[in-house]
Amino acid sequence: MxxxxxxxxxxxxxxxxxxxxxxxxxxxxxxxxxxxxxxxxxxxxxxxxxxxxxxxxxxxxxxxxxxxxxxxxxxxxxxxxxxxxxxxxxxxxxxxxxxxxxxxxxxxxxxxxxxxxxxxxxxxxxxxxSSYGFVVAGNGPYRSVPDVLAAARGRTVVFGSAGVGSAQHLSGELLAQKAGVAMTHVPYRGATPAVVDILGGRTDFMITNLADISRQVQDGALRLLAIGDAGKSPLFPDAPALATLVPGFDVTxxxxxxxxxxxxxxxxxxxxxxxxxxxx
Incomplete structure (x- = not known):
């Protein structure tokens, strides 16, 4: 990365x-x-x-x-x-x-x-x-990154990606490593079908390009919990940097x-x- x-x-x-x-x-x-x-x-x-x-x-x-x-x-x-x-x-x-x-x-x-x-x-x-964003379903139970990590300590949490070896895949693995939790990865043939499964409740979260998910975040279908790099997003100024929640995480x-x-x-x-x- x-x-x-x-x-x-x-x-x-x-x-x-x-x-x-x-x-x-x-x-x-x-x-x-x-x-x-x-x-x-x-x-x-x-x-x-x-x-x-x-x-x-x-x-x-x-x-x-x-x-x-x-x-x-x-x-x-x-x-x-x-x-x-x-x-x-x-x-x-x-x-x-x-x-x-x-x-x-x-x-x-x-x-x-x-x-x-x-x-x-x-x-x-x-x-x-491209900056990356940590997203979950807008109608789901997660309100913060700590919510997702807490869930991962008690049950299987699943994240999607655009494919094995994709930046989304390694971002999820990096998160699991830095947070000290186990998570299950599901690869897709692109970010779009992976986002569809978040919306359908079949996966828990995804860390992906903001361009993949900006519209769904603005519409409320997805909830943006954090930005993947250390900067702030003018488009989503209230989203914290993931590094402030999981030290050592920094992805673009x-x-x-x-x-x-x-x-x-x-x-x-x-x-x-x-x-x-x-x-x-």
Missing amino acids: LPATGRTTTMRRTRWPLLLAALCLAQPAAAQERTIRVISGFAAGGASDLVTRLVAEAVGPILGARAVVENRTGVNGVIGAAEVARSAPDGNTVYQCPMSTMAITPQLQGANLPLDPGEALAPIGNVAL GWFGICGPRGMPPEVLSRWEAARAADPE
Whole structure:
């Protein structure tokens, strides 16, 4: 899990002009009339899918092409990564690469993966940061994080995630470790179905991107008990930092864009130069 620096309370767009410039460099002239595929490795409706759709919305008009989102779910985003890895390195197929798929899943012991996303894909750039929130059902019994931890000391408490090895999964395990309690993990094919099971009372809580759950929190369907990093959320100013309740807990996330290995070196070098020229 990466330390939280330069945090935001929900996903924010970063370096969009540079992202678009980098993707433009990757397009040969003949590709301008083609379809650009922007792959998400997770189910529609979650934070990863949202970032993917923002990218597609931005690059389509700029490139004069039709940008379409494809959701290729499974193995914590690795199925989507594999789809991009075997695509032509012409910049017409890119992957919205989240932190969990690129940095966490390949490190899991016993993971039987079709490929290592970090080895199979080439980074284009970072596009968003994300804070995490600890949520429970709005009509459920939990009013605070200590309520959940107290329940875990007396019975089985279940938390959901976007998949084995996802940031949500490791966030739940980190909470259990820091709090000294045992909890049961249930993986899903994305944050959206995991949230559905919280609402249905089949799981107790989830720690996930605020973008996954902001609407349900505002509607009262979910109750936000804490923010995952050490900062405050302007959107939810009354939510405490989880670290104040469980010392040592500090989680944030990032989202990037990657393409197949073998893209022209000048595309990647110009992208890196653009990133260095504009640290914001």
